């Protein structure tokens with residue numbers, strides 16, 4: 001069917017406008033909303049497949065529920081574009097994820113419809129339950145609270161913790177399980193199999209559809225939904241005795257599975273569910289990428305494909321004349337396989353990020369030695385610890401930001417027992433367009449205070465390989481952080497060398513000021529020197545410290561013995577991070593020097609390109625040059 005582009009969407013600027021549409025227009029409206037998302041994401045980028053998959057759910061939710069009084073909590077929030085477009089952000093949607101523009105995730109300060117800030121997964125049920133219990137306590141029993149959570153996010157412990165709690169409350173909570181069998185990569189685990197079984201089981205669905213029919217029939221006779229449910233529940237329970245339902249055993253009323261793309265049916269179900277008291281779950285089956293062929297076919301690639309030609313489905317790729325440096329994640333992935341080929345004790349662990357971390361390279365070549373454990377960072381860490389107790393050497397790759405979830409496991413299960421687990425923290429530093437929920441800002445600070453933990457950060461690809469190699473024979477907890485994106489060495493496959501743990505290096509000699517850097521951000525120093533020009537090259541000494549812990553004390557004695565002006569630079573929080581470690585050394589050893597620390601300040605830094613954010617925080621090459629100029633005799 002050809003739809004006239006945007007004729008309904010043009011008139012709709014809020015859920016209140018949407019609710020004025022006759023039900024007969026909803027299908028067309030969904031088509032227009034889907035097209036709007038395709039038009040925008042193809043040109044401006046962002047998350048794609050997950051958004052197309054929830055178009056009907058989004059429209060039905062805002063149509064049936066009285067938002068913003070009724071509260072929708074989107075899990076992760078990467079699928080909330082339709083919600084944003086419907087709730088006043090249609091006209092600035094082209095700024096989505098750009099510096100100064102709207103956020104790619106729901107955000108409380110952006111809209112009253114964004115009830116809870118998200119970005120990390122599996123928080124929605126807890127948050128919605130908290131809202132429900134709070135409103136109940138405050139005497140509002142009418143308000144509806146809806147958590148919309150994907151089957152991938154449902155694999156996390158936190159989702160189960162929340163359901164376990166919800167099941168013994170009488171809260172006004174509806175959980176919508178958006179089951180598309182996918183996380184970013186195909187979803188994994190026993191729960192996934194269970195959901196597939198429930199969806200495809202003939203007996204189960206027969207009984208369920210009888211129940212829905214009955215519900216429909218009784219509605220027509222004016223019987224209240226509560227009565228209907230209690231009548232049919234008994235029948236259902238006995239009919240399904242042989243096939244227990246996971247959610248029902250947690251005391252949540254389970255409904256479904258239903259077609260998550262049938263907007264009319266969804267609206268009528270939501271209207272029915274509104275009057276059914278207590279915590280309940282509606283299982284919706286959807287297709288990630290729905291309505292856009294290429295995205296339905298290759299769902300991982302189209303999770304966040306970058307810019308593309310919407311007519312041909314061709315994803316834009318930059319073409320270069322010369323070989324380009326690889327992404328750090330790929331250096332990790334290939335190096336891990338190289339190491340694992342030589343050392344049969346090496347294993348790989350990722351919590352639901354096989355593609356994002358490039359662990360998929362090892363999963364493909366050595367499927368029995370590399371594990372995607374689902375969105376389960378805590379489990380990933382302790383699972384790795386368990387393997388380490390048996391003499392294996394797990395490389396546990398977790399994005400810096402998601403490692404925050406597993407902090408206790410890092411301390412309690414790995415470091416206190418001094419186990420040989422190697423943590424590779426991808427996306428360390430500013431994450432870019434994903435914004436503050438995803439910035440890897442804190443890992444240097446949170447890792448360096450734990451006994452036994454080594455904290456390393458490579459300045460380039462060769463260093464990353466050497467650190468991974470070094471870590472395999474270190475025999476204790478070892479963390480290596482590196483940023484999102486490309487390194488600096490097109491020819492990076494150099495033979496690996498063992499480093500001395502805790503040894504830094506002088507990158508360049510200088511006479512007036514010492515710049516100490518950690519990790520990839522150190523590459524900015526050269527650019528800063530070029531910006532300064534003049535005698536800057538002679539005046540500036542640069543040290544790549546490589547390790548925040550143990551610190552290279554011998555090198556620091558040299559630095560503080562020879563320089564009275566020192567600048568530290570890190571792509572991490574300035575409080576408690578690398579610069580703080582250097583200051584602690586200086587103070588403990590009785591040196592005095594002027595020290596300027598550059599890094600992520602103690603405030604929320606929003607989204608934007610990594611370089612834009614570095615500039616905002618004063619540690620892009622220009623900011624570094626300015627600091628040097630203010631601090632030394634060098635003039636900009």
Ligand SMILES: Cc1ncc(C[n+]2csc(CCOP(=O)(O)OP(=O)(O)O)c2C)c(N)n1
Nearest residue numbers: 050119120121150151152153182183184352
């Ligand atoms: C704690 C945490 N770990 C990992 C991620 C990265 N991540 C973002 S979306 C996603 C998949 C979510 O799958 P699902 O909930 O099924 O949603 P879908 O994209 O399939 O709609 C993952 C792993 C995250 N956001 N939070």
